[in-house]
Amino acid sequence: ENGQREDSLIQNDLSESFEEEVRAFLGDEEKLHLFDDLTKVNPVTTMTVLKCLQARYRANLFYTNAGCSLVALNPFQPISCLYSPELMREYHVALCPQDLKPHIFAVAEQTYRNVQKQMDPVNQSIIVSGESGAGKTWTSRCLMKFYASVAASVISPEGNQTVERIEKRVLDSNPVMEAFGNACTLRNNNSSRFGKYIQLQLDRFHHLTGASIQTFLLEKTRVAYQAPNERNFHIFYQITKGATAEERLEWNLPEGAEYRWLPNSERNLEEDSFEVTRGAMFHLGIDGAMQSNIFKVSRDT
Numbered sequence: 001e002n003g004q005r006e007d008s009l010i011q012n013d014l015s016e017s018f019e020e021e022v023r024a025f026l027g028d029e030e031k032l033h034l035f036d037d038l039t040k041v042n043p044v045t046t047m048t049v050l051k052c053l054q055a056r057y058r059a060n061l062f063y064t065n066a067g068c069s070l071v072a073l074n075p076f077q078p079i080s081c082l083y084s085p086e087l088m089r090e091y092h093v094a095l096c097p098q099d100l101k102p103h104i105f106a107v108a109e110q111t112y113r114n115v116q117k118q119m120d121p122v123n124q125s126i127i128v129s130g131e132s133g134a135g136k137t138w139t140s141r142c143l144m145k146f147y148a149s150v151a152a153s154v155i156s157p158e159g160n161q162t163v164e165r166i167e168k169r170v171l172d173s174n175p176v177m178e179a180f181g182n183a184c185t186l187r188n189n190n191s192s193r194f195g196k197y198i199q200l201q202l203d204r205f206h207h208l209t210g211a212s213i214q215t216f217l218l219e220k221t222r223v224a225y226q227a228p229n230e231r232n233f234h235i236f237y238q239i240t241k242g243a244t245a246e247e248r249l250e251w252n253l254p255e256g257a258e259y260r261w262l263p264n265s266e267r268n269l270e271e272d273s274f275e276v277t278r279g280a281m282f283h284l285g286i287d288g289a290m291q292s293n294i295f296k297v298s299r300d301t
């Protein structure tokens, strides 16, 4: 019995001193935003980690390392300079990108270097995860832009042209995938309703030579049923809003007609641009005739 009492006294002492440490850590409010790596937070509790991230968010610091992972907070507004070509270059030419401020470009550059430094090429993967609206689509776009920029060939003007085309095509896959696979939900106006595995292919000079995308778990039921205040896939709104008079006739889409399966179409979103989708489809090699066939199918299904 005595032993038990001693144990519980020690336990109480420990928990009191732990709480004291937590209080002391959180008391130094001015310093919380300086923790750019969550592994340096001590003591580690949900509260101390979240308070640090909150303090960084307030100080407009949206990226924080957590060992070899990166935590990205969504600023929900454009932050000028955070994604500029100059900054991309800064991370690309840095002696040690991990010594610069935490950023998605540091992860991108480190991964690129990991591919380069191997005697035999070794594949690298970046996993982008988070809840709906966390910024996964944004982050994968940033990564693709980064590689399209730094893995560009500079060998010959002719070579340049080919690679430029490939880079543009890699980036143009985004608006097309998003038109057909994204929809406005309660949490995110441009929510991906599918998962994707993007593979970027490099040649032995580490230049981008192509990309492939596999999609999975597309939320097909959304075509027939949308939760209140949500919408169907963007492409349907794009077609009904953006078709030319001729296409309307061909596709049987009278101007101003209302469709039960296209709720909340009075909302005009940035994502409703048919022009952007078509332009990207052209760049991907989908010509006008094939596009027309696709949009007819979209209407018929």
Ligand SMILES: Nc1ncnc2c1ncn2[C@@H]1O[C@H](COP(=O)(O)OP(=O)(O)OP(=O)(O)O)[C@@H](O)[C@H]1O
Residues within 6 Å of the ligand: 073, 074, 075, 076, 077, 078, 079, 130, 131, 132, 133, 134, 135, 136, 137, 138, 139, 188, 189, 190, 191, 192, 193
């Ligand atoms: N770093 C950022 N800077 C500015 N805006 C951002 C950033 N990250 C995300 N956003 C914005 O936040 C919104 C949600 O981001 P995003 O669509 O990338 O989320 P998601 O994780 O892909 O969501 P879902 O799982 O629903 O597809 C978008 O409008 C996007 O433009």
